[in-house]
Amino acid sequence: xxxxxxxxxxxxxxxxxxxxxxxxxxxxxxxxxxxxxxxxxxxxxxxxxxxxxxxxxxxxxxxxxxxxxxxxxxxxxxxxxxxxxxxxxxxxxxxxxxxxxxxxxxxxxxxxxxxxxxxxxxxxxxxxxxxxxxxxxxxxxxxxxxxxxxxxxxxxxxxxxxxxxxxxxxxxxxxxxxxxxxxxxxxxxxxxxxxxxxxxxxxxxxxxxxxxxxxxxxxxxxxxxxxxxxxxxxxxxxxxxxxxxxxxxxxxxxxxxxxxxxxxxxxxxxxxxxxxxxxxxxxxxxxxxxxxxxxxxxxxxxxxxxxxxxxxxxxxxxxxxxxxxxxxxxxxxxxxxxxxxxxxxxxxxxxxxxxxxxxxxxxxxxxxxxxxxxxxxxxxxxxxxxxxxxxxxxxxxxxxxxxxxxxxxxxxxxxxxxxxxxxxxxxxxxxxxxxxxxxxxxxxxxxxxxxxxxxxxxxxxxxxxxxxxxxxxxxxxxxxxxxxxxxxxxx
Ligand SMILES: *Cc1c(COP(=O)(O)O)cnc(C)c1O
Numbered sequence: 222x223x224x225x226x227x228x229x230x231x232x233x234x235x236x237x238x239x240x241x242x243x244x245x246x247x248x249x250x251x252x253x254x255x256x257x258x259x260x261x262x263x264x265x266x267x268x269x270x271x272x273x274x275x276x277x278x279x280x281x282x283x284x285x286x287x288x289x290x291x292x293x294x295x296x297x298x299x300x301x302x303x304x305x306x307x308x309x310x311x312x313x314x315x316x317x318x319x320x321x322x323x324x325x326x327x328x329x330x331x332x333x334x335x336x337x338x339x340x341x342x343x344x345x346x347x348x349x350x351x352x353x354x355x356x357x358x359x360x361x362x363x364x365x366x367x368x369x370x371x372x373x374x375x376x377x378x379x380x381x382x383x384x385x386x387x388x389x390x391x392x393x394x395x396x397x398x399x400x401x402x403x404x405x406x407x408x409x410x411x412x413x414x415x416x417x418x419x420x421x422x423x424x425x426x427x428x429x430x431x432x433x434x435x436x437x438x439x440x441x442x443x444x445x446x447x448x449x450x451x452x453x454x455x456x457x458x459x460x461x462x463x464x465x466x467x468x469x470x471x472x473x474x475x476x477x478x479x480x481x482x483x484x485x486x487x488x489x490x491x492x493x494x495x496x497x498x499x500x501x502x503x504x505x506x507x508x509x510x511x512x513x514x515x516x517x518x519x520x521x522x523x524x525x526x527x528x529x530x531x532x533x534x535x536x537x538x539x540x541x542x543x544x545x546x547x548x549x550x551x552x553x554x555x556x557x558x559x560x561x562x563x564x565x566x567x568x569x570x571x572x573x574x575x576x577x578x579x580x581x582x583x584x585x586x587x588x589x590x591x592x593x594x595x596x597x598x599x600x601x602x603x604x605x606x607x608x609x610x611x612x613x614x615x616x617x618x619x620x621x622x623x624x625x626x627x628x629x630x631x632x633x634x635x636x637x638x639x640x641x642x643x644x645x646x647x648x649x650x651x652x653x654x655x656x657x658x659x660x661x662x663x664x665x666x667x668x669x670x671x672x673x674x675x676x677x678x679x680x681x682x683x684x685x686x687x688x689x690x691x692x693x694x695x696x697x698x699x700x701x702x703x704x705x706x707x708x709x710x711x712x
Contacts, residue, residue, distance in 0.1 A: 259658020
């Protein structure tokens with residue numbers, strides 16, 4: 222060989238160090254000054270066009286690559302780290318967590334398993350999650366990409382355990398009767414995908430009606446289970462939602478746990494929104510009974526504000542969890558000592574290679590402590606109450622659903638407008654606020670009424686941000702209504 226072999230390492234470490242330092246400096250400013258920037262802004266066409274360039278054949282200095290990041294990427298975020306972002310249900314990220322992701326990548330370890338420190342941290346974070354929701358230390362769990370995957374893990378363990386057959390070996394075609402899972406009409410769409418992916422088909426997910434408070438109607442649930450048993454079907458699992466996407470409603474966990482115990486059913490809690498209420502001094506009462514579940518899905522990238530992605534599946538029966546996913550091929554056999562002597566963390570889910578997503582959670586919890594995260598959950602609840610009170614005090618605004626946790630459903634309604642016009646009007650207000658970079662709320666339809674929806678899951682929000690939201694909605698509504706009625710011909 223007459224040439225030196227190539228490597229991805231920099232030829233000039235000091236030049237890379239300088240660019241890296243600049244990235245960190247810029248990152249600090251970026252987060253510190255987030256409030257002074259628009260929540261969101263549309264990308265100019267030239268920026269969009271550059272993202273359609275083909276694969277670069279030849280390289281360029283890191284410095285130049287970073288220059289493009291600074292001009293084309295950083296000014297155009299989704300917006301969820303901004304104090305006035307309240308769309309859908311997202312976390313607001315945090316700087317320490319971002320450093321965690323960076324260091325995880327520096328380490329470069331694969332969390333599929335093995336005996337190394339990162340694997341210990343992965344297991345420790347799972348143990349912390351168990352502690353947070355009140356699960357016993359003997360329970361099992363795994364960190365996954367998010368809540369959708371965490372729910373799939375829980376439901377798959379439920380399916381295999383409740384099937385009554387060796388489902389791994391025989392498959393769903395060997396089931397003695399079609400299985401049935403029960404979730405309310407407010408259940409997250411990921412459960413539908415989960416039953417489809419599990420080969421059970423959509424009919425396996427029974428839709429239980431909700432009461433006036435958007436909670437699963439327990440009497441209706443009981444009736445459905447009885448009907449299904451009578452029809453020879455196999456009732457298997459009740460999916461209780463602790464915090465629905467639409468309104469934040471929390472199903473009656475104790476009552477569902479009692480029913481599951483009496484009926485011999487698996488209880489799964491979709492706690493992607495609400496499970497972490499358990500760490501809040503005031504909010505914890507809302508999820509009393511959550512630890513009675515057989516499995517829980519939760520989402521540290523929501524109320525722990527971890528950078529995307531990290532979700533967590535917890536399963537009370539550790540053997541059932543391991544028994545659902547473990548498979549050790551010859552190339553992953555355990556060694557008595559050395560790197561391959563640790564537990565195989567891939568045995569608890571669908572992935573083989575796994576990222577070190579535990580570190581960002583671990584570092585932020587170490588730095589801030591659980592008590593502070595609990596207070597932040599309560600702070601979001603207080604902010605949602607504050608916003609709701611302001612809305613109720615203004616005649617042109619309607620609170621469309623009594624606020625339960627940190628999700629506020631409301632709309633601009635000056636009176637005398639049709640439902641269709643109100644929808645157009647409020648959609649226009651929502652989009653205008655986004656385009657102006659002022660505030661981001663989403664919209665939904667609750668009990669037949671279209672409304673704006675603010676999910677205040679944001680450690681940067683202050684009451685004055687909520688005041689501004691109200692001002693902007695009212696101001697834009699007042700401008701739009703005469704315009705709408707006259708110029709646009711609404712109504
Ligand atoms: C967010 C959410 C999910 C899905 O979680 P991801 O992290 O987005 O995959 C599932 N259920 C509920 C109730 C949620 O709020």
